[in-house]
Amino acid sequence: MKGHQRLRWERALDSEAIWPLMAGFGALYLAFFVGYPVIYNLIMSVQQVTLGNISTVFRPFVGLDNYRKLVDDPLFATVFQNTLIFVTGNVALQFLGGLALALFFQAAFPGAAFFRGMILAGWILPPLVIGAVWKWLLASDNGVINYALRGLGIVSGPIYWLSDPATSLIGVTFANVWFGVPFNMILLAAGLAGLPQDMYEAAALDGAGPVRRFFALTLPMLQPTIYALLALTTIYTMRAFDLIWTMTHGGPVDSSNIFPVWSYHLSFELFDFGGGAAVSTMMLVVVFIVALIYVRSVRTERVS
Amino acid sequence: MASVTMRGVRKDYGPLNILRDIDLDVADQEFITLVGPSGCGKSTLLRMIAGLETISGGDISIGSDRVNDMPPMHRDVAMVFQSYALYPHMTVAGNISFGLRLRRVVAEKIAVAVASAAAVLNLGQLLERRPGQLSGGQRQRVAMGRAMVRNPRLFLFDEPLSNLDAKLRVQMRAEIKALHRRLGSTSIYVTHDQVEAMTMADRIIVMNQGCIEQQGTPETLYDRPASLFVAGFIGSPSMNLIPGTLQNGRLVLADGATLPFPASAAQEGQAVTLGIRPEHIRPQPGGLAADVVDVEPTGVDTLILCRFSGVQVIASVRDRFRALPGTPIALAFDEDKLHAFDTATGKTLRQ
Helix, strand or coil: CHHHHHHHHHHHHHCHHHHHHHHHHHHHHHHHHHHHHHHHHHHHCCECCCCCCCCCCCCCECCCHHHHHHHHCHHHHHHHHHHHHHHHHHHHHHHHHHHHHHHHHHCCCCCHHHHHHHHHHHHHCCHHHHHHHHHHHCCCCCCHHHHHHHHCCCCCCCCCCCCCCCCHHHHHHHHHHHHHHHHHHHHHHHHHHCCCHHHHHHHHHHCCCHHHHHHHHHHHHHHHHHHHHHHHHHHHHHCCCHHHHHHCCCCCCCCCCCHHHHHHHHHHCCCCHHHHHHHHHHHHHHHHHHHHHHHHHHHHHHHC | CCCEEEEEEEEEECCEEEEEEEEEEECCCCEEEEECCCCCCHHHHHHHHHCCCCCCEEEEEECCEECCCCCHHHCCEEEECCCCCCCCCCCHHHHHHHHHHHCCCCHHHHHHHHHHHHHHHCCHHHCCCCHHHCCHHHHHHHHHHHHHHCCCCEEEEECCCCCCCHHHHHHHHHHHHHHHHHHCCEEEEEECCHHHHHHHCCEEEEEECCEEEEEECHHHHHHCCCEHHHHHHCCCCCCEEEEEEEECCEEECCCCCEEECCCCCCCCCCEEEEEECHHHEEEEEEEEEEEEEEEEECCCCEEEEEEECCEEEEEEECCCCCCCCCCEEEEEECHHHCEEEECCCCEECCC
16 A cells, blocks of 8 residues: 555656646745845835834835935945956956866876865855955965065065055955855866867877867867856856955945945945845846856857 | 887886787888787777877887877877767868868868868768767768878878778778778778778787787788687687697597697697687588587578587588587588697697
């Protein structure tokens, strides 16, 4: 009897008629954990939200006032520029660093697997910890980086990395690049591992040296991986918050302030919840477009 | 065009000795096949000539150049891989012309070379396709075209036909031979298929466990195998090998039955093995008494599996033959076609 029942269960799970149940669970999950916060955030961005009415949903409708206020804010240009520099700097450096490391670890030398594992360790640390560590590394008086630069005779006095508006963005960018490089390395290493080895042997016999093989074979063959990776890194970097919050709070004088930091600052320090929600919504649109490019590139990868 | 010379070539993977003391000369314009069971080192040897494997000891020269430390790109050899190893992101034309483009050959010359290769290999319609859109046979021809256009001094083939179906294999075999006749380029062809080795080569090198077992023309290897290994490897179905003891000029089997044995260097009482090809055994009334185990008609020949005195042999006859398993049969051996081997060393006892 029991066996018979289990058989019916398994047949039900195997049957195609079960799809509404499967799709239902998926839809419910997405609606609750993704749809609800996104829509709630969208609603907040067109309302006047104060500490007084935060607990109700029906708040005064202000149209696009929150957005208008943001764009008119003199800070907008600064934050926009910072975000642009932070994101492009991160995407470019993380990709180049990841590619260099992936190619480096492709060579089978003693301990390669161990060292690759050590590099990955950076990626599994919480950004909060990474921020704290880099804060110490970049400390102006007793930081290792200033010590090394001075020891090598590159600079004479200490660089006030995180407390000087001229260098704070560079400081947080470095830390975030360090954080993101392992992820780039893994994806590129996986892409490299998928390339047929005999193709390289054929190219060597055809007369292609290592540099030529890289540009004629590796790069074009990795193209789908590279597109997907650039999109993913862009998305991840546009969400960077905790690392910068730990290191600089977006300062000094907003020199390392980027959109996620600004959004947090507006919502939870100035209690301008509508403004914070509006920043989030604008970011969401940009991330959504990049995500769309990512999905498209993944789809072509599967086809080719 | 060039000759290839190998002197004392060795390959070690750590303590593992893959190839030992290979001495081999390939004459200019010669077509040789390296044949042997898997793991005998034939592909490794080919890859060492190409420069894809390092040489642990000895010297390899192509023409007058010692190439031991020369990177593959400077050796001016072309190789056709078992997996074809085409560039998946390039068109057929791109694949064929890659080597020429690297050498900065002018565009008009490349176009001519690609067009003529495509004509020879019947690829004209496919030049704009990518490897993923081609069948196995077509990919194989693209790989051939890529090797051809460069006009290298040496062609290397690493089991290029083993991924093709039987019919296509026979066809490509003929095409490769025709190509060699036309271009006259020195070719070294690796295969585990002794039929391929026999049909294509000017000279066959039989390899076994990292050593050259015997080399010679296909006929030499077939008619005068130097060892039990070559006797068993060359020919299909393979040579019947019957072990026993030599007494009074005859082979004595375990149960006391005797078989004829050729004049040889064997001593009285020595453990020897008699070799006889299936086509040299025939049913003949009054001959050796045996039982039919099975009959396998192949169309051209009929193979008769027989058993006597605990020994199983295969006879191959031209005429149609039918018999149920267990039927008694009388066999006769062609006594001038017998081979004698030393059972202990495996070497021939031919005088």
